[in-house]
Amino acid sequence: MSGPEWRARAEAHATRVDAFVEPHLARRAEKVRHPVHDFLFTYYSHRPAQLRRWHPGYGVALADAQAYAGLKGYAPLGFDTLASLAAQPAGAVTVTEAYVVSQRPLLTQLHTLLSATARRTPQFGCFGLHEWAMVHRSAEHGTRHDWPLRLGQEGTDEVVESHRIGCSHFDAFRFFTPTARPLNTLQPGRDDRADFEQPGCLHAGMDLYKHAFRLSPMVSSDLVADCFELARDIRVLDMRAAPYDLTDLGFDPVRIETPEGKAAYVEAQRGFAERGAPLRARLVAECERLLEVPDRQPQNS
Structure with missing residues (x-):
């Protein structure tokens, strides 16, 4: 997936979830608790920043995405990836086979x-x-x-x-x-x-x-x-x-x-x-x- 394409997808995703994330963060900054709308952020372990970050899923390589290279499960294309992705441009990153295999349990x-x-x-x-x-x-x-x-x-x-x-x-x-x-x-x-x-x-x-x-x-x-x-x-x-x-x-x-x-x-x-x-x-x-x-x-x- 090209840089402009995945960045547009990532921005759209962040905008979508910000409708829920931003009010929660504002309440947290003011130390105000909401028993209904804060639940998904306090009971579950997925942090707001994690929810905002977009991932394409296994099997998709992201071009010009060096920021993803250090994230859990990702590696530069060619390090440990599907042969079908070998034609992707240099500098692309993707979720690795090894990571997926490690998650089998x-x-x-x-x-x-x-x-x-x-x-x-x-x-x-x-x-x-x-x-x-x-x-x-x-x-x-x-x-x-x-x-x-x-x-x-x-x-x-x-x-x-x-x-x-x-x-x-x-x-x-x-x-x-x-x-x-x-x-x-x-x-x-x-x-x-x-x-x-x-x-x-x-x-x-x-x-x-x-x-x-x-x-x-x-x-x-x-x-x-x-x-x-x-x-x-x-x-x-x-x-x-x-x-x-x-x-x-x-x-x-x-x-x-x-x-x-x-x-x-x-x-x-x-x-x-x-x-x-x-x-x-x-x-x-x-x-x-x-x-x-x-x-x-x-x-x-």
Whole structure:
């Protein structure tokens, strides 16, 4: 890819994500926290500068891109690259075969998880109660956010205790309070995610962003940005349906304690599952493509 072409792509990508990055950085500079919009930058390990940097993905060489030569996974063309790229201009850089091969454990792990999740039938009966279970009996366990509970502590506890809780996502379940953990009908663990995660889960949808950036720079940043935007939209629903009163931030609650609120939540949840399905399929396809990269390194005898 020529210098002018990839620089235009990189600039367009940075402009796209800056709509989300710049407000976060401004809040951080002012030491103001936002429980909805900061989540993707504080919970996940991908830093704003990493999100802004564009990558073409494995199999594409960038001409006149010396700044990329020192980045993780990159090397000058010809150092350790596909023969099909040998005709690219001198000074080009690309993600190396050796780097892709070194990521096979990650690729295999993500392929297993994403494929298993995609095969499962979406479930839409959780109503976002994972957030409520995280503040069950907060007077005993402490709170997670400095925002008031919309129904108060007693009303919040009553919602948790009067509903069936079926959280399938370990990274949500692990934040349940000690009194809420036994109320969950499932007991997902850190090492058995592929046995539990299902495509209707909001957190499984948000985690598509995590899976995408963990595959950087082997996959295109366009895919990472697509997953980021989905995750950001999901987070809004996640917190609107949470027990917190966020009306001062402009978020009307989805009152999942009512039949009308449950119906609204399920409708939105179905929409996110439909948006997430093609992104999950793209990630699976990328894992399969990258797992086919041959290991040309000499083997020890």
